[in-house]
Amino acid sequence: MNATTFSALAEPNRLDIVELLRDGPLPVGEIADRLDLHQPQASKHLRVLSEAGLVEVQPVANKRIYKLRPESFMEMDAWLDTFRRAWNDRFDRLEEYLRELQSGDASRGNQE
Template sequence: MARAATTTDAFNAVAEPRRRQILDLLAQGEMPVNDLVEVLGLAQPQVSKHLRVLREVDLVRVRDEGRQRMYRLNAEPLKPIHDWLRRYEQMWNERFDLLEQVLDELKEDDDGSDD
């Protein structure tokens, strides 16, 4: 099965680790492309390419401020990812709760054997 283009939805766009790094940085606040280049240690064309993909799925918004282009996170397209992951979060929480019960039982057994 062919993989969907990275510009079709947020799931595909965030599959790339560098784009997730960009989103993490923009979650801290609006940044110009030059700051992103400096922090990421990538060439400006590489960062711009990632920003273009993120803009095409509406995860990033851009505005001109003088001679700079300012980028900011638009988290709304991440909601379907969050909703999808929530099911797995519930499953893991249930498993951790069961593990905690087992550990508590083992601790009680161990504490009781000291008598």
């Protein structure tokens, strides 16, 4: 996982492009139309996403079809999973601690 990926996704238009491509490959013209961008703007954003390894292009006749590269997102998911595991461990310990507190309160209530 590298900073280039997050840098590429930090720009709102590029994130919108990724979200559009989530539903399937699209030609650059359609991406530009759906996001109300000029085609050169869309192409520039797509180039950044391509350089970050998030999308790939497939020329078909005179069109350039863009699609997401699943490997990049799987790598990102694996990196994020390390944080998920750490937070889940912390939440599990918090839950255990709260149960101990509740059982302690219950036993003190019985003694009074």
